Amino acid sequence: MSTENKETAGRATRLLHAGHEPKVFHGFVNPPIVHASTVLFPNAAAMRERGQAYTYALRGTPTLDALEGALNELEGSAGTVLLPSGLAAVSVPLLAFLSSGDHLLVVDSVYGPTRIFCDGMLRRMGVEVEYFAASLGTGIAARMRPNTRAVFLEAPGSNTFEMLDVKAVAEIAHGANAVVMMDNTWATPLFFRPLEHEVDLSIHALTKYPGGHSDVMLGSVSATREAFPRLRAAQMQMGINAAPDDAYLVFRGLKTMPVRLAHHQAAALDLAHWLEGREGVARVLHPALPSFEGHELWRRQFSGSSGLFSLVLDGGGRAQAEAFLDALELFGLGYSWGGFESLALQPSLSDRTLTPVPAEGPVIRLQVGLEDPEDLRRDLARALEAAANAR
């Protein structure tokens, strides 16, 4: 694409042309899948200077470059590192920026395994880990300490979708010299670009919408120019990068992410509206519903919503939740989300220490897939009936 075209192009257009220039590889539309360890140098001086584009496969290949380039285009980042899972994309930046004696602030509604890493490995290494409720907002200023080195955000929060003002919190963190990381998996960079809201490192489970087909696990961290070198150094010291086939699958998935996400968004909103106020449903937790507590914060900052939301059953406990789940035929019972198929589960919320857990009844999380929405509606109606019959 010409530079002029690139500046005016929409996000989907830019995404389709990001990361790989066909003429660089014989005109093939897609990048090569390079399986490699060794890269040869033409002579000893070239080897000493390591001036060529590729020097060793751990440090980069044309396949990894293609995906990193596409993600940099989407996130507006200076550099991206790829890691073998979304969770590794959480743990590596935390390890990169934190040292013994540092203080870390983490939003309470964070992805559960992120919390296990913070409470486990980080505490063992002497990092002081403190949680804050998303609702604290700019009150986070009072939690900053001289040794606060990092603030970890996720918005909306996992399973219950708590929102926060990302830029306001990030500015306070920067004022105290802390680096700001954000897990941006729910929105994807199509609906939220953290680096435009003062975040330093944007984290993705590429396993979800970017992969999109439930057949690959991968993670990414996209960083500002200032934060990237330290992140990249940690990745190289730890010796972790993406495998070529996995990087290729995600690069391929990205091409259709805008159309898939448009469908996920519309179908999920349609079902969320339908569920709201229905017999047996106490509340629907979806940031794009005007009834949702964090709706205004979502509307001001995000340009769209994805296919993951929760509903709160009106009364009951585990028996009703399990009757609901077992009555589903199209929604599969399984972890993860962002693939083509609909999924449901009852999330564990018992690790929250500061965020109120919905009291009306059990929470059911839904990932709305690409099936015909009317079929999904019938499936949910059947499940609500089964939950009611289990009382």
Ligand SMILES: *Cc1c(COP(=O)(O)O)cnc(C)c1O
């Ligand atoms: C799934 C998920 C992750 C972890 O991704 P994996 O690839 O499954 O390790 C991280 N953050 C959030 C918000 C997630 O939903």
